[in-house]
Amino acid sequence: MSHPLPTESAPPVRVWDLPTRLFHWALVSCVLGLIVTGNMGGDMMPWHARLGFTVLSLVLFRLAWGFCGGHWSRFTQFDLHPAKALAYVRSIRLGVHSPQIGHNPLGAWSVCLVLVLLLLQTASGLVADDEIAFTGPLSTWVSGGSVSLATWYHKAVGKKLLLLWIAMHLIAMVFHRLRFGENLVSAMFSGNKTSVHQDTPSHDRAKNRWLAFICLLLSATLVWCLVNLPSVGSP
Numbered sequence: 001m002s003h004p005l006p007t008e009s010a011p012p013v014r015v016w017d018l019p020t021r022l023f024h025w026a027l028v029s030c031v032l033g034l035i036v037t038g039n040m041g042g043d044m045m046p047w048h049a050r051l052g053f054t055v056l057s058l059v060l061f062r063l064a065w066g067f068c069g070g071h072w073s074r075f076t077q078f079d080l081h082p083a084k085a086l087a088y089v090r091s092i093r094l095g096v097h098s099p100q101i102g103h104n105p106l107g108a109w110s111v112c113l114v115l116v117l118l119l120l121q122t123a124s125g126l127v128a129d130d131e132i133a134f135t136g137p138l139s140t141w142v143s144g145g146s147v148s149l150a151t152w153y154h155k156a157v158g159k160k161l162l163l164l165w166i167a168m169h170l171i172a173m174v175f176h177r178l179r180f181g182e183n184l185v186s187a188m189f190s191g192n193k194t195s196v197h198q199d200t201p202s203h204d205r206a207k208n209r210w211l212a213f214i215c216l217l218l219s220a221t222l223v224w225c226l227v228n229l230p231s232v233g234s235p
């Protein structure tokens with residue numbers, strides 16, 4: 001569970017291990033690339049697909065890292081009890097909010113939500129069809145109706161939900177900075193926050209980084225196998 005974090009000067013605690021930070025900034029770069037290439041279409045679609053496969057690998061990696069990653073990246077530290085989220089919102093409204101060392105209860109919900117949105121976006125992309133020159137690698141595995149539904153979701157629903165999530169995410173960062181003076185962004189670069197509570201630090205040693213590398217390799221291999229499945233009907 002997240003513990004309140006006092007704002008006075010205090011020793012730094014490693015909160016986001018290097019793999020979590022690299023995951024985050026790689027995800028940001030790929031999602032931005034996907035929005036650009038998706039809207040450009042045409043010759044950019046093979047790049048769109050490659051970036052999409054990378055995002056799927058990253059999300060699978062993050063799911064695994066939620067079980068074996070640094071202390072504050074683990075799902076066991078995500079406070080998903082709805083009452084906690086409501087209490088957190090109330091504390092903000094009453095101005096008695098206290099900063100958290102890990103994800104706050106709303107942040108934990110938000111992370112879960114974006115992982116689901118990214119899975120839906122990549123899954124729908126894998127079977128989508130732009131009806132010009134590009135089809136997702138698994139489109140032959142599903143019916144024509146499912147291809148249309150997935151393409152509709154990908155373009156008309158998933159894209160908008162993701163853009164909305166990103167906007168809310170950025171607003172949350174600015175809000176925390178302006179309202180509470182918390183610089184969450186610098187922690188996503190340095191990995192550290194300050195705390196006088198002697199909170200458990202996230203392990204971020206070579207051993208943990210090798211484990212992350214193996215998780216990423218396994219995730220990427222799984223995605224490679226998935227997207228290279230033979231087309232249904234091909235000899």
Ligand code: HEM
Pocket residue numbers: 031034035036038039041048049050051052053055118121122123124125126127128129130131134135136137151154155159162
């Ligand atoms: C998180 C991952 C992804 C994001 C954020 C994303 C985003 C987008 C965006 C913004 C568009 C343009 C939609 C429009 O024209 O309004 C698009 C189109 C498209 N994407 Fe993705 N995409 C992702 C993953 C994938 C994957 C993995 C594939 C398949 C390999 C894929 C296949 C397509 C196709 C076929 C279209 C064209 C649909 C059409 O114009 O009819 N996408 N995507």
Ligand code: HEM
Pocket residue numbers: 020023024027028029031032062073102103104107111114115166169170173184185186187188
């Ligand atoms: C495409 C856009 C973005 C996506 C998809 C995204 C996704 C995510 C995800 C999944 C997390 C959870 C990290 C984890 O526990 O593994 C996160 C956290 C975070 N993101 Fe982003 N992010 C985006 C853009 C940004 C940008 C542009 C910034 C900085 C200006 C930013 C700053 C942060 C920070 C500071 C956190 C940690 C929040 C906390 O302390 O609880 N993100 N983001």
